[in-house]
Amino acid sequence: MYRLNTFSKSTLLKNIQSTYLKNYYTSCLVIAEHDNKNLLSGTLNTITAATKLGATNISVLVAGSGCNGVAETASKVKGVNNVVCVDHASLEHSLAETISPIIVQLQNKENISHILTPASNFGKNFLPRVAALLDVAAISEITQIKDADTFQRPIYAGNAIATVKSSDKIKCGTVRTTAFDKAPTEGGAGKVVSGNDWAVPLVEKALNDTHIKWESSEIVKSERPELTSARVVVSGGRGMKNGENFKMLEELADTLGGAVGASRAAVDSGFVSNDLQVGQTGKIVAPELYIAVGISGAIQHLAGMKDSKVIVAVNKDPEAPIFQVADIGLVADLFKAVPELNEAIKKAK
Amino acid sequence: MKILVPIKRVVDYAVKIRVKSDKSGVETANVKMSMNPFDEIAVEEAIRLKEKGIAKEIAAVSMGPKQSQETIRTAIAMGADTGIHVETDKELQPLAVAKLLQKLVETEKPQLIILGKQAIDDDCNQTAQMLAGLLNWPQATFASKVDIKDDKVHVTREIDGGLETLSMKLPAIVSCDLRLNEPRYAKLQNIMKSKKAQLNVLTPEKLGVDTTSHLSTVSVEEPPKRKGGVKVENIDQVVEGLKKNALI
Numbered sequence: 001m002y003r004l005n006t007f008s009k010s011t012l013l014k015n016i017q018s019t020y021l022k023n024y025y026t027s028c029l030v031i032a033e034h035d036n037k038n039l040l041s042g043t044l045n046t047i048t049a050a051t052k053l054g055a056t057n058i059s060v061l062v063a064g065s066g067c068n069g070v071a072e073t074a075s076k077v078k079g080v081n082n083v084v085c086v087d088h089a090s091l092e093h094s095l096a097e098t099i100s101p102i103i104v105q106l107q108n109k110e111n112i113s114h115i116l117t118p119a120s121n122f123g124k125n126f127l128p129r130v131a132a133l134l135d136v137a138a139i140s141e142i143t144q145i146k147d148a149d150t151f152q153r154p155i156y157a158g159n160a161i162a163t164v165k166s167s168d169k170i171k172c173g174t175v176r177t178t179a180f181d182k183a184p185t186e187g188g189a190g191k192v193v194s195g196n197d198w199a200v201p202l203v204e205k206a207l208n209d210t211h212i213k214w215e216s217s218e219i220v221k222s223e224r225p226e227l228t229s230a231r232v233v234v235s236g237g238r239g240m241k242n243g244e245n246f247k248m249l250e251e252l253a254d255t256l257g258g259a260v261g262a263s264r265a266a267v268d269s270g271f272v273s274n275d276l277q278v279g280q281t282g283k284i285v286a287p288e289l290y291i292a293v294g295i296s297g298a299i300q301h302l303a304g305m306k307d308s309k310v311i312v313a314v315n316k317d318p319e320a321p322i323f324q325v326a327d328i329g330l331v332a333d334l335f336k337a338v339p340e341l342n343e344a345i346k347k348a349k
Numbered sequence: 350m351k352i353l354v355p356i357k358r359v360v361d362y363a364v365k366i367r368v369k370s371d372k373s374g375v376e377t378a379n380v381k382m383s384m385n386p387f388d389e390i391a392v393e394e395a396i397r398l399k400e401k402g403i404a405k406e407i408a409a410v411s412m413g414p415k416q417s418q419e420t421i422r423t424a425i426a427m428g429a430d431t432g433i434h435v436e437t438d439k440e441l442q443p444l445a446v447a448k449l450l451q452k453l454v455e456t457e458k459p460q461l462i463i464l465g466k467q468a469i470d471d472d473c474n475q476t477a478q479m480l481a482g483l484l485n486w487p488q489a490t491f492a493s494k495v496d497i498k499d500d501k502v503h504v505t506r507e508i509d510g511g512l513e514t515l516s517m518k519l520p521a522i523v524s525c526d527l528r529l530n531e532p533r534y535a536k537l538q539n540i541m542k543s544k545k546a547q548l549n550v551l552t553p554e555k556l557g558v559d560t561t562s563h564l565s566t567v568s569v570e571e572p573p574k575r576k577g578g579v580k581v582e583n584i585d586q587v588v589e590g591l592k593k594n595a596l597i
Binding site: 093095096097100120121122124125126127128129130131132133135136137138139140141150154155156157158159160161162163164165166167168209210211212213214215216217218219220228232256264267268273274275280281283288289299300306309310311312318323324325326327328329330331337340341344345348349 | 447471478565569
């Protein structure tokens, strides 16, 4: 009895120690992407990535203007332990200059080992600035977490996968959201704390130092699901000939409940706006169904969609490289095939 | 005003890359190299600002092996005034590049630094932001329009969902997106002239920058191949395929 008791005591001590060390070394801060009202879904994928680190402590930073509701939402996400909310008018548009010093200060205060954020234009904009201020490397577009120091990321437009190991004290990275599932929006019981008292002076100093000013924005309104998280994406390329013809793709997308995307050629020709571009330099998507219409399938375009579950290609050129990756390829004139396909799917549903 | 334009020599965008069999990296020997496409856009933008009389001088800088000098000469042939080469055979990661550029800012004293938004080899998209952080300068990344009035630069940025415009007081950093401009081709006469241009050759040691990275590459592998490649005859077979995959 006595022996057993000592044994369990020492095991207990070891457990406490290892938990403590684990906590210390893998405390992850996720920077939330939001529009001050809603938590954007890429944040949920990033929280899942954080759990893969074996992090037992996951904090979320919500920096914005009038963003308390977002902080509440974030605190309920499964796996989240704490939410730090910083509310200041100048944080409305997530400027890198103002958000970066907040993150650096949080790291100093809390001894955070990992800083993750979605690899969206939001995350790509500030994360490297934070890494430089902390004097550590940044790891872009993480697609897999092997362990707390080892990550995979695509290079050369996704034509090679690099495994990288960091010996930096702090690991900073952006997460390719399509490579991780979304964390459930319920089941968490994180504590929301305001960081205003220490963060607001930092924001004001940053504004003074850099004289950065947000002037205006033009957001393209759409009723359709957001491109990077849509279940179905219907994309058009140069073969669409003009912007007017994209209506055909919009109709097909609506039938399937999907989003509309485009190749660089279609964007450069002015058929659609550039925020629809799928590819190495545009958005990375991995929907269940990707329909490529009039897209030849250049390396740079494939980089943005080749992790889609099922790829359908409609192209009149049987030699188009898109057919090498398509699960279902149809050699046909798109102007005839797309409306027919739309009707056939409507009927089949 | 002086503009500094950092440029990178990368495997040409049209080359289908090959992963080395020992998984140590991507084959770059005997492969066509050119200026990173985003950096061409950066050079072009700097030249346009000079043509408008806003910029007086453009310095193009590249870091890497001896061959990077060809890339600098390309920028000079396009219209850059001077070239700086930071010579090293070691692989430089964005943080090291940013630190070297920070040093060059001390001597070159540019008011504006224009970079490409990402290099198409490492696809990092980091250097401009890191440099802005180190210098504590404002940054406008993914620019599709740059306007300079007095000591202010107004930049329209490509963001998820649309565009936004920022204003920054100089000195500032801009990183270019694809749609900022259409880079020009260098004229033969200028290419000949650029071959004789005197470059300022430095080294990381001379600049006093430690370029060691704490991020090491364990392996580089080919991505899993897609099976794909199945062609069907008609619309009905497409619908059938979608049904089989439970997509409709």
